Amino acid sequence: xxxxxxxxxxxxxxxxxxxxxxxxxxxxxxxxxxxxxxxxxxxxxxxxxxxxxxxxxxxxxxxxxxxxxxxxxxxxxxxxxxxxxxxxxxxxxxxxxxxxxxxxxxxxxxxxxxxxxxxxxxxxxxxxxxxxxxxxxxxxxxxxxxxxxxxxxxxxxxxxxxxxxxxxxxxxxxxxxxxxxxxxxxxxxxxxxxxxxxxxxxxxxxxxxxxxxxxxxxxxxxxxxxxxxxxxxxxxxxxxxxxxxxxxxxxxxxxxxxxxxxxxxxxxxxxxxxxxxxxxxxxxxxxxxxxxxxxxxxxxxxxxxxxxxxxxxxxxxxxxxxxxxxxxxxxxxxxxxxxxxxxxxxxxxxxxxxxxxxxxxxxxxxxxxxxxxxxxxxxxxxxxxxxxxxxxxxxxxxxxxxxxxxxxxxxxxxxxxxxxxxxxxxxxxxxxxxxxxxxxxxxxxxxxxxxxxxxxxxxxxxxxxxxxxxxxxxxxxxxxxxxxxxxxxxxxxxxxxxxxxxxxxxxxxxxxxxxxxxxxxxxxxxxxxxxxxxxxxxxxxxxxxxxxxxxxxxxxxxxxxxxxxxxxxxxxxxxxxxxxxxxxxxxxxxxxxxxxxxxxxxxxxxxxxxxxxxxxxxxxxxxxxxxxxxxxxxxxxxxxxxxxxxxxxxxxxxxxxxxxxxxxxxxxxxxxxxxxxxxxxxxxxxxxxxxxxxxxxxxxxxxxxxxxxxxxxxxxxxxxxxxxxxxxxxxxxxxxxxxxxxxxxxxxxxxxxxxxxxxxxxxxxxxxxxxxxxxxxxxxxxxxxxxxxxxxxxxxxxxxxxxxxxxxxxxxxxxxxxxxxxxxxxxxxxxxxxxxxxxxxxxxxxxxxxxxxxxxxxxxxxxxxxxxxxxxxxxxxxxxxxxxxxxxxxxxxxxxxxxxxxxxxxxxxxxxxxxxxxxxxxx
Numbered sequence: 031x032x033x034x035x036x037x038x039x040x041x042x043x044x045x046x047x048x049x050x051x052x053x054x055x056x057x058x059x060x061x062x063x064x065x066x067x068x069x070x071x072x073x074x075x076x077x078x079x080x081x082x083x084x085x086x087x088x089x090x091x092x093x094x095x096x097x098x099x100x101x102x103x104x105x106x107x108x109x110x111x112x113x114x115x116x117x118x119x120x121x122x123x124x125x126x127x128x129x130x131x132x133x134x135x136x137x138x139x140x141x142x143x144x145x146x147x148x149x150x151x152x153x154x155x156x157x158x159x160x161x162x163x164x165x166x167x168x169x170x171x172x173x174x175x176x177x178x179x180x181x182x183x184x185x186x187x188x189x190x191x192x193x194x195x196x197x198x199x200x201x202x203x204x205x206x207x208x209x210x211x212x213x214x215x216x217x218x219x220x221x222x223x224x225x226x227x228x229x230x231x232x233x234x235x236x237x238x239x240x241x242x243x244x245x246x247x248x249x250x251x252x253x254x255x256x257x258x259x260x261x262x263x264x265x266x267x268x269x270x271x272x273x274x275x276x277x278x279x280x281x282x283x284x285x286x287x288x289x290x291x292x293x294x295x296x297x298x299x300x301x302x303x304x305x306x307x308x309x310x311x312x313x314x315x316x317x318x319x320x321x322x323x324x325x326x327x328x329x330x331x332x333x334x335x336x337x338x339x340x341x342x343x344x345x346x347x348x349x350x351x352x353x354x355x356x357x358x359x360x361x362x363x364x365x366x367x368x369x370x371x372x373x374x375x376x377x378x379x380x381x382x383x384x385x386x387x388x389x390x391x392x393x394x395x396x397x398x399x400x401x402x403x404x405x406x407x408x409x410x411x412x413x414x415x416x417x418x419x420x421x422x423x424x425x426x427x428x429x430x431x432x433x434x435x436x437x438x439x440x441x442x443x444x445x446x447x448x449x450x451x452x453x454x455x456x457x458x459x460x461x462x463x464x465x466x467x468x469x470x471x472x473x474x475x476x477x478x479x480x481x482x483x484x485x486x487x488x489x490x491x492x493x494x495x496x497x498x499x500x501x502x503x504x505x506x507x508x509x510x511x512x513x514x515x516x517x518x519x520x521x522x523x524x525x526x527x528x529x530x531x532x533x534x535x536x537x538x539x540x541x542x543x544x545x546x547x548x549x550x551x552x553x554x555x556x557x558x559x560x561x562x563x564x565x566x567x568x569x570x571x572x573x574x575x576x577x578x579x580x581x582x583x584x585x586x587x588x589x590x591x592x593x594x595x596x597x598x599x600x601x602x603x604x605x606x607x608x609x610x611x612x613x614x615x616x617x618x619x620x621x622x623x624x625x626x627x628x629x630x631x632x633x634x635x636x637x638x639x640x641x642x643x644x645x646x647x648x649x650x651x652x653x654x655x656x657x658x659x660x661x662x663x664x665x666x667x668x669x670x671x672x673x674x675x676x677x678x679x680x681x682x683x684x685x686x687x688x689x690x691x692x693x694x695x696x697x698x699x700x701x702x703x704x705x706x707x708x709x710x711x712x713x714x715x716x717x718x719x720x721x722x723x724x725x726x727x728x729x730x731x732x733x734x735x736x737x738x739x740x741x742x743x744x745x746x747x748x749x750x751x752x753x754x755x756x757x758x759x760x761x762x763x764x765x766x767x768x769x770x771x772x773x774x775x776x777x778x779x780x781x782x783x784x785x786x787x788x789x790x791x792x793x794x795x796x797x798x799x800x801x802x803x804x805x806x807x808x809x810x811x812x813x814x815x816x817x818x819x820x821x822x823x824x825x826x827x828x829x830x831x832x833x834x835x836x837x838x839x840x841x842x843x844x845x846x847x848x849x850x851x852x853x854x855x856x857x858x859x860x861x862x863x864x865x866x867x868x869x870x871x872x873x874x875x876x877x878x879x880x881x882x883x884x885x886x887x888x889x890x891x892x893x894x895x896x897x898x899x900x901x902x903x904x905x906x907x908x909x910x911x912x913x914x915x916x917x918x919x920x921x922x923x924x925x926x927x928x929x930x931x932x933x934x935x936x937x938x939x940x941x942x943x944x945x946x947x948x949x950x951x952x953x
Contacts, residue, residue: 034083036152036290037076038145040163041089041133044069044181045122047164049115057311062114066122066310072181073131076162077295083160084293086132086148088141089123092487113499120493121310128303130296132288137478139284142167146280149176152290167212167278169196170203197229205238208275217277220267222256230254239275243268269608272630285855352527354519355405361418361426364395364403368430371397373437373463375530378446379404379510379522384698385448385565386674386681390420391511392518393427394526399534402527404519410511417515421454428457437463441482441529444686447562460559466529468554469536471687472546474849480687486528489535494528495521545845553844553882554686560889561684561694568679569902569910572717572948573670579713580666583658590655597648604655607633613648620646643800658710665704665714672699684904691871692846692878694904701905706953718903718949724912725945727899728952729925731907732940733758734880735790735873738843741935742872745822752937759783765819766812785816789823790873792866827869834868842875843933844883880939881907884932891928897921903949910949918945 048068055064077085111119126133136144142165149159153175161168164180169192172178178187185191192200209228211219223231232238234252235245242249246261254260264271300319307316355361368374375396380388391409396402407420430436431450440446443465450457470480470489478488486492500517501508510518540546595601598617602609608630614620615631623640624632635656641649672680682696689695696702705711720726736758740748751761756771763774763782774782781802788798799809817824834840839849848871852864885904892899897917903910909929913921922943930939946952 033157034080035158035160036148036293037080037083037085037160037162038148039073039076039085039087040141040145040161040165040168041069041087041122041126042141043163043165044072045089045115045119048072049112049118054114057309061310062118063121063310063312065115065118066125067312069122070125070129072162073126073129076181077131080160084290085295086134086293087126088134088144090141091135091137091139092483092493111499116493116495116499121306125303125306128299128306130298132293132295134286134288136284136286139281143281143284144286146171146282147284147286148290150282157290166196167203167207167280170200170278170280171282172200197225198232202232202238204275204278205232205242207278208239208271211274212278217274218267218270219274220264220271222263223260227254227256227260231260239271243271285852285860351400351402352520352523353403354515354523355403356415356417356515358418360403361405361423364405365426365430367397368395368427373397373439373530373533374430375402375439375526375533376431376443376446377440377522377525377529378449379518380449381408381509381511385445385683386568387452387676388449389452390424390449392522393423394522396523396526396530399531400527402523402530404522404526406515406518408511409513409515409518411514415515424450424453424457425455428455431457431459431461434460436461439464439466439529439533441466441485441525441532444558444562444565447559448565451562451566462555462558464533464537464550465555465558466532466536467687468550468558469533469540472550472554472846473536473540474847475687475690475692476849476851482525482528482532485532485536490528490531492528495524497521543847545841546847549844549846549879553846553879553886556886557686557882560885561686563889564885564901564904565681565683567900567902567912568674568677568681569718570678570721570912571669571673571680572719573673575717576666576670576714579710579717580662583662583666583710587655587658587662590651590658594648594651594655597651604652605659610652614641618646618648620649657708661705661710661714665699669699669714669717682903689878690848691875692842692882693874694878694882696905701903704905712950715950715953716948718910720912720947723915724898725915725918725947726902726949726952727911727913727918727921727925727943727945728949729909729911729929729941729943730953731877731881731929732942734877734907734939736786737935737937737939738873738876739790739823739826740937741843742876743820743822743826744936745820745826747820748823749936755938755940759786762786762816762819766815768815781812785812789813789816789827791870792862830869830872831865834865840868840872842872842879844876844879846875846879848875876933877907880933881909884929885909887928887932888925891924895920895924897924908953910952913945 045065049065052064052068054062055067056062073087123133134141134144145161145163145168149161149171152159153173157175159176161171161176161178162181163178164183168178169187172187172189172192174189178191179185180187187195189200192198192203196203196206198206206228207217207219209220209223209231210225211217211223230252231242231249231254234254235242235248243264246264249261249264250258300322304316304319307319353360353364355364377394378390379392379394381391382388390407392404392406394402394404405423406417407423409417431438438459438461440462443459443462447459447462450459466482466485467480470478470485478484483494483496486494498507500513500521501510540550591604594604598613600613600617602613604610610633611631614633615622620641621644622631624634624637633652635653638649638653642653669680674681680699682701683698685695685697704714706715718726736748737752740752747761747765748758750756751758757779759779759782760771760774762785763769763778764771766782766785767774767778769778784793784798784801788801793801795806795810795813798813799806802809804812830840834850834853838851838853839847841847848867850864850868852860853868855861855864881904885901888901888909892901897920898914899911899917899921901909901911909925911921911925926941926943929941933939944952
């Protein structure tokens with residue numbers, strides 16, 4: 031290993047600084063290049079200073095990070111990236127790679143966190159690190175082995191340099207930032223506390239935030255302006271200060287798959303650099319490379335252009351390649367292209383994200399990579415130019431879009447299909463052959479988010495124009511019909527072009543694995559129009575009944591509040607963690623089971639649950655209160671507001687590409703989370719009702735995951751129980767507790783049920799002990815006896831762990847893959863979690879595949895059946911249908927065989943159907 035220091039460059043920081051600090055520079059075609067040239071100059075200079083060092087350039091990944099989840103307003107003050115800078119990001123990344131410098135960009139964290147992790151790792155090993163940055167928050171990383179350099183100013187900061195610059199040492203930089211905040215990143219800090227006050231407080235108490243808050247009584251005596259009023263201000267903003275501390279803390283334990291010695295720069299790709307420098311019109315560097323090439327004996331192969339991705343994505347998504355269609359002749363020409371094309375990439379721009387109410391503003395399409403068009407139809411703002419007639423354009427497109435033999439590709443095309451169906455002359459799109467969102471999801475459900483921006487960056491290394499770039503942000507964000515056509519055209523055309531290019535890239539990758547092609551073509555793609563129909567069907571709800579339930583829940587919450595006040599012997603805000611913590615731990619003296627990141631006793635749900643199990647009264651009341659509050663705010667108050675005024679129904683949105691295992695999820699409203707085990711939850715289901723003359727039928731797979739486990743494990747005991755239609759939980763209880771089947775008690779059956787389901791989800795002896803109320807030793811004895819009675823299950827689990835470790839993924843019965851990035855993690859908790867997922871995912875994923883296959887089969891059968899029936903909901907392992915009262919038996923006789931025949935297992939797939947006037951009665 032070389033002793034040269036590791037050099038880490040904060041690429042994101044320097045890109046912004048170069049853009050704002052250096053004079054603008056542009057090519058003859060108007061492409062801005064000043065920031066690219068500035069950063070490359072800095073990198074070359076830095077490389078000359080450290081020629082033998084490992085060297086990496088680190089950039090922020092696109093998309094949110096854990097800090098955005100911690101604080102929604104994090105970095106909210108930052109304006110959108112200027113368009114002149116956005117266009118320089120991709121060329122800079124390409125240049126860094128072409129120069130041979132390792133480039134790191136990790137989803138979910140910032141560049142600072144990647145740098146911090148590598149710096150701490152090296153410092154712990156006694157290796158020196160040089161961090162090239164201009165950001166002050168990096169000062170927290172400085173230590174005997176870590177130094178900061180600012181190449182733009184020539185500044186160098188070691189420990190003494192940090193103290194001289196900030197007034198405190200590196201060990202207090204986080205505290206310093208937490209107090210004064212950071213306007214750039216919108217870290218709030220404590221209002222009124224600036225740099226001098228922050229330094230005075232920290233130096234005055236001789237420690238960090240914890241010491242400061244433990245010694246607020248000393249603050250009035252400190253030589254700081256306004257010291258006497260500071261304690262009250264600090265106390266008032268205590269939570270914000272500690273939140274700011276967490277936001278300002280650089281994460282130093284990011285899971286990285288690179289080692290320091292992997293970061294040595296490689297040889298520069300001279301031909302790629304020549305093409306790139308020519309594109310950016312860096313004449314001096316181009317001449318220098320050509321001279322080097324002339325002197326070189328080696329003649330490298332000719333490379334492609336700046337954005338060359340091989341034959342599947344040769345063209346950049348450049349505005350020059352796009353057409354905004356304003357004239358009928360233009361549209362007619364594109365119509366001919368669409369009629370002759372083998373595959374059409376299609377997209378809509380609309381008035382709203384609500385697919386049931388949105389109207390078309392414009393349409394875009396592409397038939398070749400790099401060539402696309404946008405047809406504006408309903409932009410409405412002062413001075414908008416004349417557009418083609420919307421209804422005439424949609425009528426002209428209708429035969430093409432409804433032709434099942436004309437192949438189309440979309441990105442999240444379910445939305446577009448819904449919107450087209452809203453048109454005055456509804457278009458019921460057919461022939462959807464591919465969806466890039468689903469192609470990415472099937473290829474690897476965990477590799478990335480599956481939105482277009484993320485996919486383009488990952489698979490095309492292309493940074494798309496984002497909606498916020500042309501519409502703005504927040505309350506002042508424009509709807510698409512208000513956006514100037516000059517801006518809307520390139521954005522919309524790019525959507526179609528990138529969709530086509532993504533399909534070409536993703537399909538090539540998918541085609542290498544036939545089982546994944548099968549999952550896409552036979553499960554996911556046929557399901558899209560099915561979900562469109564279910565979403566458009568919607569569910570009828572009784573708003574009056576929900577209103578009554580809201581009133582009753584409110585009364586119960588008031589009663590619980592009074593009960594809590596009586597236990598606490600004072601009034602307090604039940605929704606305030608700070609006030610609740612003070613009551614629980616300071617006044618009532620309950621044991622502190624867990625602390626927050628700031629060291630405060632936790633009032634989280636799992637902590638309250640554990641305290642409630644120990645028979646403490648207040649935690650029980652708080653948990654009941656929170657449960658009712660969530661039901662009220664999420665469902666009984668909210669559902670009536672979500673009734674579509676046009677249809678009088680609620681239309682949830684189903685998502686295919688969210689849950690890693692393949693299960694559907696739903697939003698607006700989320701129907702998956704309505705509790706079924708509580709009376710209040712079941713009452714919400716009672717508000718989902720059948721229209722007059724109709725009933726609801728709920729068809730539910732019985733113990734589907736256990737049946738799949740029996741099939742996968744090939745365990746004769748489990749197979750026998752299901753084949754003979756035994757109560758599997760009672761049968762397990764008989765085996766585990768060593769009693770005759772008829773002698774199993776209800777308590778023993780409940781414990782066996784916990785074992786059956788717990789083992790599927792990787793429950794430990796500790797977890798089982800807590801759930802069934804026995805000590806850990808007894809729980810382990812039950813688990814051991816279970817595996818002794820069902821050895822096939824244990825063999826399946828061990829076999830699956832081994833396969834997952836070898837392959838890095840597991841599969842469902844139908845070939846769907848779930849990759850397990852943490853299966854080889856050094857962190858035992860992460861690795862064990864991945865192993866639990868490996869065991870459960872084939873069962874949960876196969877159950878999801880079976881349900882999807884059943885939905886497709888039912889959707890194909892219903893129109894042919896002649897029945898007045900439609901599917902209105904899909905939740906977990908259940909389908910809910912509306913059926914005319916006199917056709918219930920006919921529906922049941924056709925529906926159940928279709929669902930039970932959705933897969934062939936070694937045990938029967940049993941479907942149970944109930945009927946009622948509402949969802950609760952039917953379930």
